[in-house]
Amino acid sequence: MKHITPSLWLAAVLLLLAVPASAQPSKVGFVNPQRIVNESKIGKIAQEDLAGLGKEKDRRVRQALDKVNKLQAGLTEDALSVSEQQARENGLRQAVRDYEQLVQVSNQEIQAEERRLIRFVMRHADSILRNIAAEQGFTMILTDPEIIGYVDHSMDITDRVIRELNSLM
Numbered sequence: 001m002k003h004i005t006p007s008l009w010l011a012a013v014l015l016l017l018a019v020p021a022s023a024q025p026s027k028v029g030f031v032n033p034q035r036i037v038n039e040s041k042i043g044k045i046a047q048e049d050l051a052g053l054g055k056e057k058d059r060r061v062r063q064a065l066d067k068v069n070k071l072q073a074g075l076t077e078d079a080l081s082v083s084e085q086q087a088r089e090n091g092l093r094q095a096v097r098d099y100e101q102l103v104q105v106s107n108q109e110i111q112a113e114e115r116r117l118i119r120f121v122m123r124h125a126d127s128i129l130r131n132i133a134a135e136q137g138f139t140m141i142l143t144d145p146e147i148i149g150y151v152d153h154s155m156d157i158t159d160r161v162i163r164e165l166n167s168l169m
Helices: 004-022 033-039 041-074 082-136 158-168
Strands: 028-030 140-142
Touching (some): 028 082, 033 041, 033 158
């Protein structure tokens, strides 16, 4: 029994020493999704769609603001009865609330569309990222430039992803 215990200890120590030797180093890559959206052909097309949505939302917001301005100008007329004045003030308050709500909803819709645009472009880039990761031995590819303090240029594969995305179009 006493001979088995030291050999078990020896086996455990050898096993612990062998694990770090067999572990492969991790290689991390980086890609900047905003650059992919801004610089790739597919991203530029998607941005044009987003700009069209933005123009339409801006047109509606300007119309609502014009309505508010007209109602406000109508309050300065001298020959208004008290009830007319109150009705116009109520109409103005409602128009201002509608305008503010329209601005808020429009901004939310544009932001949601922008997030959708980035997801759409990055879905197209996903297979390219997987191929590059397999080819260059990356175990992970980071995509959030806000959380990264420093990226070695050799780990930034954004330019290659843009080139390969562009070649698909």
